[in-house]
Amino acid sequence: MNADTVAAVQPAVQLEGITKRFPGVVANHDIRITVEPGTVHAIVGENGAGKSTLMKILYGMQKPDEGTIRVNGAEVAFRTPSDAIDAGIGMVHQHFMLADNFTVLENIVLGAEPKRGIGLDVAGARARINELAERHGLRVDPDRLVEDLGVGDRQRVEILKVLYRGARILILDEPTAVLVPQEVDELFENLRELTAGGLTVIFISHKLDEVLNIADAITVIRRGTTVASVIPAEVTARQLAELMVGSELPTPETRESTVTDTVTLSVSGLTMEADGHRPAPAGTSVELYLDRLREEGRRLVLDDVSFDIHEGEILGIAGVEGNGQSELIEAIMGLRPAHGGIRLGDADITPWSTLRRREAGIGYIPEDRHRQGLLLEASLWENRVLGHQTRPPARKGIWVNRRAAKADTARIVKDYDVRTPGVDTLALALSGGNQQKLIVGREMSGKPRFLIAAHPTRGVDVGAQAAIWDHLRDARAAGLAVLLISADLDELIGLSDTLRVIYRGRLVARLDPSDVTPERLGGYMTGAITGTEEA
Template sequence: MTLPPSSPETPAVEMTAITKRYPGTLANDGVDLSVRPGEIHALMGENGAGKSTLMSVLYGTERPDAGTVRIHGREVHFAGPADAIAAGLGMVHQGFRLFDSLTVAENVVYRAEPRRFGLVDRTAARRRVRELAEEHGLPVDPDARVGSLPVGVRQRVEILKLLHRRARVLILDEPTAVLTPDEAVRLFAVLKSLAKQGHCVILVTHKLQEVLEVGDTITVLRDGRVTARLRTADTTASEIAEAMTGRRVELDRVHPPGTPGEVVLSVSGVRGVDLTVRAGEIVGIAGVAGNGQSELIEALAGLRPVAAGRVEIRGHDITHASPAGRRAAGLSYVPEDRAAVGTAPAASVADNLAMGHHRRPPLATGRVLLHSAAVQGHARSLIERFGIKTASPRTPAGALSGGNLQKLLVGRELAHEAPLLLVEQPTRGVDIGAVQRIHEQLVAHRDAGHAILLVSSELSEIRALSDRILVMYEGRISASYDRDDADERTLGLALAGAEA
């Protein structure tokens, strides 16, 4: 069902009065969305506002209860993503959907392979990828194995997949979440070029400054309804944030420094890294994904064996302790992968919030027997404290939006009141209002005398929260800064392995 391109006057995408209900939730309530060819349109809103549901309806993974969808002026009823792809839509998801063991060319042409004499024409596939890469400014090696590529190049592969299928409507979900500032700039140049060629780009993101830089128009959702339609040339970050949250939000706040006390975490020679974190201090680790920071944190949390070196919490050697032993020694941990590592999606919100507390009173009446009323009460308290949007404490955690699952995870670990908190990407995929709340909770946790080792790919987050900043590059600590010496340019150069 390939649809012809629309004229500049006809919307490439027109969604009218879209309504979608789930048990206990009205996800979309009469939502209208219109995007024209050649336009970069930002879809914004807090977690749970209905953005993902609306894009699921557009891409055919969900069917609306009411409303219509038109592509290039023609009403469509997609039975699934295959219909959407055939109609000229393409989507780059937050979690890339690539085969690591295949080459770039094999990934790009998968299920749309050029053929010769009934067989896949690999030469034509490589030639097609080179032509698309050159045409759109997306340099890749067609013969490279995807599993060996950095994350920024993998994203180019995802975009090339869409262009190979001649997508005219491109949906990108949080596309810069794992990119360096320079990679984000290059991505924006590509998106602007595609828009000039008549493509329609829908950008789902929480990053206000990015939207103002690259977007043309904005639709803001709150509680499933449209609260604002804006032109970026005529608006401000504060106006967008207020439309998203319904209140004034203090942007770009840098929190006052902490008052460091005794050493809580001491690391020497672990994966070639030495560092300390003191009580009442946040030490931030900045680094592009793939430079060893995740592996370091997993080793400290007990998820990877420590082959050499020593790890101490408050002077106690935990180098070879189990994860449970580390928790008993005073460690809490917010992992980067909230779904696969941090939570049990099939278990209830209440049970997930109890994890780590579940062997101790008041949640447990014995070594293994949970006290149901106490678990539910504990959950209700944390749901309110951290603003977790859920129909009920008994709702499966997997039914939550990504941002609300993140709030659940951060809230659970802060509730431990452990002397040391390891936290990776605490606000990834979280809206501006929740970012502010999580930042305030982390600072309050520090000011209560806890030590925090923070890993974030967001320079603004590192600079807003950290008392000291370490930069990891190619598996080692390549630079260390006091907070007052770490401006964005200095950190950006260090992230790329260059001297300021």
């Protein structure tokens, strides 16, 4: 048997005895995983189980304290991600890292620009990108601006970006978190083409049904160590959940209706220009001004959005990301000006500041916990104060009440199962799911009248997911009005009392959650199904 044949049968990745310690916590302990070449290998586990740390080690972002890593049979010791890339490993992060104002081609070659003499070899780059796209079923237009792409296309660009750098082993971190069912199917077809072409995929996900659909092998991590390696055909989602967290899979089904006749939040005619807010000219009505903008073909990111949310009601907004959800949140929170009106109970809050809206009882679970929800370099108790700094327990006179804030943070840690050594721990030391549980606990603790919940369970495990759903259901039963925006269609359908679909800035359908499937909902979200509003 020659050397080439021996190399061909070596595992693509072999992790043996990987251990990583941080002050006060052991993130990984004696991890052992073997990933065969040309397969999709899924890694599952609850938040804080050590998946993210393990992938950072494999991608050269952190060094293990103990253990060895072998890639295609050769032992490696990565100091930086560049070392991992040189070894043929690429990583697509959950939060896309693309420049919106660059083209697809510019994003793909950024940092690995092809040279032709002293200039850029644009033609060579375009030819190589087109060849990779065609070979792996990842077709995108190299000359389109990224800001004009949908979420599925952006993900294909991220995959092409690592393939362009020569990756043969791909790490995909929560790749379906922001995709509708049709886009998930397309991604899985792409992954099958990649593995058929000899590439290896390490697939990290919390969605166990998807893992069972796409994976050739599954490794389960619990509390920092590997507890099982299973074949998808020999395990059910329920059994996999029990391996992960020792409990059955939760379902986001709501209980009996708690919707009352009392309107908590009313939004009327909300409209926002894409290129910045301008008041209607003097002597011109807002309606006439907006009609003029439409006639001129000016892009509106929100176009005449109106709805009411009642006490005890969860209104779900479904839509592919980039169709106006973020702008709707910003308008309600007072972060961006818009035409139209917003009422909280009997009060017209349209001219109010964000702080005044918060003080009036609006809670906010943001869509991006790192950019909008936390100060990562601050302690947990300091993050508890964020957005609530003018109210008890954070405020005492003109000072921050540290003792009360710390005590309430300890209560949130206990009630919401935030796994941390203590309330003085920095937020960056927590796993993504534990960061999310802290934010949910903070926003639910302010006794809000109305809550914006944007992707409340994104990136959390099945156990934390169930806890967050229970908290939302209990608050709903107590009279809380909730605007739920989520890319998890099962979550939207299961939790919502009413469903609305947003498409290109307009509410295009009203659907009955008890009588709609994720596939049909996805059809409305992508514009494949059109028609008048339902039920």
